[in-house]
Amino acid sequence: MTVAIDRLGLVVNPTAGGGGGQPLRVARAAVERLAPELVLTGPRGLGADALGTWPGRWESIPLPNIDGRAASIALATALCDAGVDAIVAVGGDGTLADVAGALLGCPLPPPIIGIGAGSINAGRLMTCTADEVDCLDPTRLRPERVDALIATVAGTWLGIACHDVAFGVTVVGTLDGRLRDLDAVALLEGRRVPRRPASIARPGALASVRHANGSAAAIARGEQVGAVVVGFARREFIANAISGGACLTALAGLPAACIVTDRPLVQVELRADELLGAQPISSRYASLASGSVVRVEGLAEGTVVALDGTPHRVQRPSDAADVSVRLSAVPVLRREDVA
8 A cells, every 4th residue: 555655754773783874874775765755854873964965855853962762762752743654763673662662652653664774673663674675665565553562660661662671681782793792781881892691580589470350470589580581472483382381372362471581591692502501491481461561570780671672771679670561552664565
């Protein structure tokens, strides 16, 4: 179907995937493919740098002197207020989730055209990857709504994720052109430092779940809580009993689940011989429905909460984090030629 995109918003994370100018080049290509009458974007690397020589009409929206995630969120909010027809978001899963989170408060949020230019690009907000941007066709986009995970820590809004919320001391990111396990606290401070994944368990750790029907249960305690991931199930898990509890979640038609393991799950530098020589991984699993809330508390010092792969804040041992499931939360545009 043809989606009318006369006024297009543009949000770019210029450092996505290691930066190097690629996100800006991809943003320019996306704008050229969509050919709107007007583009509204942010200053410098947020979008203006991609449009400097573009012959079409565009305007840069003034923003406070902020950068990083705060700038992406502020720009997305301003674009919604300006009444754009859609927002192109160029970056990793975390950037796309930041844009989506900003739009939750808008009365009539515009759909997101997510272009994955990050390290992993696994999230549900993605319309296409950076390598596929030439396939964008405004006459072959269909509207859809995406489920989201809403995260708070100590009662304070943290953000949303459309892939997963992970608790750990490391995240996966790009360093010197390759995927590495990075220190999550250092990354929050703007530094990319390699670190070996480690358990977040301590004696008082607890992961529990509360459902909308009033039922509740402890998922794991103490040393069992080495890593926690809350994420969405996929239909292909149904025929995959090796996926454990995930196959039952998918079979029952439930949208999401929480897995707690005694050792870190989110990592990319694990060698086969290390895994074969390790003790068996112990995991505990809970399925989630709309309105279910997972609470994670009592974790080790230095634990970071990451939403769609992006670290958001350090969770102190005295903090409790809540992750809830909200269905059909975010409007997006999908390519019709992709299932």
